Amino acid sequence: MIDRNDPYFWSDLLDTILKGAGETFYTVGLSLLFTVVFGLAAGVLLVTTESGGLLSKLFGSRALGFFVNRVLDVVVNIGRSIPFIILMILLIPFTRLLVGSFIGPTAAVVPLTIAGIPFFARLVEIGIREVPVGLVEAAQSLGATRWTILTKVMVAEAVPALALGLSTTVVGLIGYSAMVGAVGGGGLGDVAFRYGYQRYSPEYMFGVVILLVLLVQVFQSLGNFAARRLSHR
Amino acid sequence: MISVSRVSKSYGSGAAAVRALDDVSLSVGRGEIFGVVGQSGAGKSTLIRTINSLERPDSGSVSVDGREMTTLAGTELRAARHNIGMIFQHFNLLSSRTVQANVELSLEITGAGRAARRTRALEILELVGLHGKAAAYPAQLSGGQKQRVGIARALASSPSVLLSDEATSALDPETTRQILDLIRQLSKDLGLTVLLITHEMDVVKRICDSAAVMSGGRILEQGPVEELLTTEKSLLGQALFPLGEIPVTSSAIVEITFNGVTTDRPVIAQLARKHGIDVGILGAAVETIHGRQTGRTRLELPGDTKTVAGAVADLRSQGLFVEVLQ
Structure with a gap:
């Protein structure tokens, strides 16, 4: 039990929560970076390697395109079907191999990224699918390369949907990061668990919860705002 | 300029196979506007897509500006496509780009520099009548304006061929005309050189020099529009100026095709006066296009065989195309 009458109680609380928030930002930020890079690639490949898609003949090989499509689809489904709390534990040996430890904010990046990629990949897939095929055909008729079509047509036209997908992913990652925090990943989850739960301090618990609610609100609103600004439909 | 020779294309296989193009041949001369008309499912879309190789035919050859398209691939194919612009029924503009940026896409693809792109885009926008709309987004434009952007984008790289895939089918009649x-x-x-496909007969009437009628993947009739109009039992003539069913009557029925030469003369009144026939008008479809009157009139000519024969000979001597139906 923390002594609420301690003169340093509120400043300690603020320090602890801010430190936790800093760790959460670090963990979520880093995993978001990897998630966006790999998730975007995976999502684009999921759509374009389909039969009849832009990259259905990947490097000139129809078989390779089909293979990549099937493998990605299965991997993404597996990634999305394992509950995060189990994925996190499953990944402990892998995390240790990669970062040398499975405790701390950096180690937390690994399970978050592995969970984030398939999640974002599906959202990217949905966004890219909404781009009318006529636009691809128009670019082809202009003599565009597949890379140009991919970047300047498919991804560029999906940007508003991608912005929404991104904010949904950030919110998801913040939630997951709290879960990792409770088992040694640091961050706000760690603060809530150790101070709020194990040391029975409602102030800490509510402090964390309020901050999390605010963060989610801010990121979702940012995403919505960006999507609205970027969309000219 | 465009030469399609014995092109066939099927979709699916076995009993479910659909023959979209069945031994199609046509040729479009330099600077000509050629229209392919037909119902949906006639194979027009497949045909126009073989011209820029968006579709590969199973057999036959397609050549544009002397270049065989069916065997091109990679860089060569993309270079050939720079010479063939295409516009679409649903415009297919990028919603994320402004009008100017949409036109510039075409020039980014051909590798033009930033300044050259800007200059050319503004110049071509001026040409299609979109001065002052460069910074607008497609969503802020009317259908007609969107199609103008489509035309500007297609023509930005200065192609010698324009393909039009039902480009006016989503537009209202007035905008279509514009x-x-x-x-x-x-x-x-x-x-x-323009190759267009359409299901609207008005398009053929208004701009085509030559036309082909397509059905079930085959070309049933093709040639210069004026020639087709004055060909007996021409599908195109009947489709362009429909006169409806032939009524039951014991009198002779003739159809006169006007082709812009004689409409300022009162042909029918003269016919009645000169031959003493009580001419009946059973149907007429005449329009003024580019200042010339074109169309068909179906007349009922009561009287004995000799009088009718005399009247028909008289009409023909005036240079009119006359078809005797009964």
Whole structure:
């Protein structure tokens, strides 16, 4: 039990929560970076390697395109079907191999990224699918390369949907990061668990919860705002 | 300029196979506007897509500007496509780009520099009548304006061929006329060869020099529009100026085709006066296009065989195309 009458109680609380928030930002930020890079690639490949898609003949090989499509689809489904709390534990040996430890904010990046990629990949897939095929055909008729079509047509036209997908992913990652925090990943989850739960301090618990609610609100609103600004439909 | 020779294309296999193109041949001369008409499912879309190799035919050859398209691939194919612009029924503009940026896409693809792109885009936008709309987004434009952007984008790389895939089918009649007039004007000014597909007969009437009628993947009839109009039992003539069913009557029935030469003369009144026939008008479909009257009139000519024969001979001697139906 923390002594609420301690003169340093509120400043300690603020320090602890801010430190936790800093760790959460670090963990979520880093995993978001990897998630966006790999998730975007995976999502684009999921759509374009389909039969009849832009990259259905990947490097000139129809078989390779089909293979990549099937493998990605299965991997993404597996990634999305394992509950995060189990994925996190499953990944402990892998995390240790990669970062040398499975405790701390950096180690937390690994399970978050592995969970984030398939999640974002599906959202990217949905966004890219909404781009009318006529636009691809128009670019082809202009003599565009597949890379140009991919970047300047498919991804560029999906940007508003991608912005929404991104904010949904950030919110998801913040939630997951709290879960990792409770088992040694640091961050706000760690603060809530150790101070709020194990040391029975409602102030800490509510402090964390309020901050999390605010963060989610801010990121979702940012995403919505960006999507609205970027969309000219 | 465009030469399609014995092209066939099927979709699916076995009993479910659909023959979209069945031994199709046509040729479009330099600077000509050629229209392919037919119902949906006739194979027009497949045909126009074989011209720029968006579709590969199973057999036959397609050549554009002397270049065989069916065997091109990679860089060569993309270079050939720079010479063939295409416009679409649903415009297919990028919603994320402004009008100017949409036009510039075409030039980014051909590798033009930033300044050159800007200059060319503004110049071509001026040409299609979109001055002052460069910074607008497609969503802020009307259908006709969107199609003008489509035309500007297609023509930005200065192609010698324009393919039009039902480009006016989503537009209202007045806008359709404006877009068709623009295409005709551009074709004339830039020496552009145009191949268009449409299900609207008005398009053929208004801008086509030549036309082909397509059905079930085959071309049933093709040639210069004026020639087809004065061909007996011409599908195109009947489709362009429909006169409906032939009524039951004991009198002779003839159809006169006007082709812009004689409409200022009172043909029918003269016929009645000179031959003493009580001419009945059973149907007429005449329109003024580009200042010339074109169309068909179906007349009932009561009287004995000799009088009717005399009247028909008289009409023919005036240079009119006359078809005796009964």
